[in-house]
Amino acid sequence: MSTTPTLTTTSYAVLGLLAVRRWSTYELAQQMDRSLGRIWPRAQSKIYEEPKKLVRLGLAEASREAVGRRPRTVYGITPDGRQALASWLHVPGTGPALESEQLLQIFFADSGTRTDTLATLRAARAWADERNEDNLAAIEAYRAGTGPFPERTAQTMLVGGFLTEYYRLVASWAEWAAGIVEGWPEDPRAAQAPPTEMQRIDRRAHWPEQFGHE
Structure with a gap:
């Protein structure tokens, strides 16, 4: 049985943010809430999982950088990631789901x-x-x-x-x-x-x- 992780809509949302700039997982979670929380709300725990999954798939890359004396990992999109994002955008998604x-x-x-x-x-x-x-x-x-x-x-x-x-x-x-x-x-x-x-x-x-x- 294949153990290759699959891409979800949340995966593509994270890819979209990585296409804008590089982020740490903390910054990604904050930005997801700030810019996408009203149209695609997701638990922060799910957001923290996505970058590593995208790295394993070759769609994102991780690098270490220092903020003062404190190192952190930041993630950016790869050429394959940009292609995957473009392919997702090529097919219209499902409509809104109302929950109230x-x-x-x-x-x-x-x-x-x-x-x-x-x-x-x-x-x-x-x-x-x-x-x-x-x-x-x-x-x-x-x-x-x-x-x-x-x-x-x-x-x-x-x-x-x-x-x-x-x-x-x-x-x-x-x-x-x-x-x-x-x-x-x-x-x-x-x-x-x-x-x-x-x-x-x-x-x-x-x-x-x-x-x-x-």
């Missing part, structure tokens, strides 16, 4: 109370506001010319645009849902779905037609 405890609580709201549901919706709105504060700080940094890796602004902008729309969507949905739940009885089992809102969702579900899709 708050949505799960809304789905089962009929086992709780109207007050519980409103509290969850307020928390969802607060989450969107908080995340967008980080988003605004990043935008201001790039406006001021202090954003990291300015040579990659064209790529960063596209992801930032997605996150902006996502946070705005969550905030807008939370406000809309709270307005409906305000009209529920305290026992959600007796709540009714307003026909006008069902019709609104039906109309909005046909959004692909607005983009000329079949």
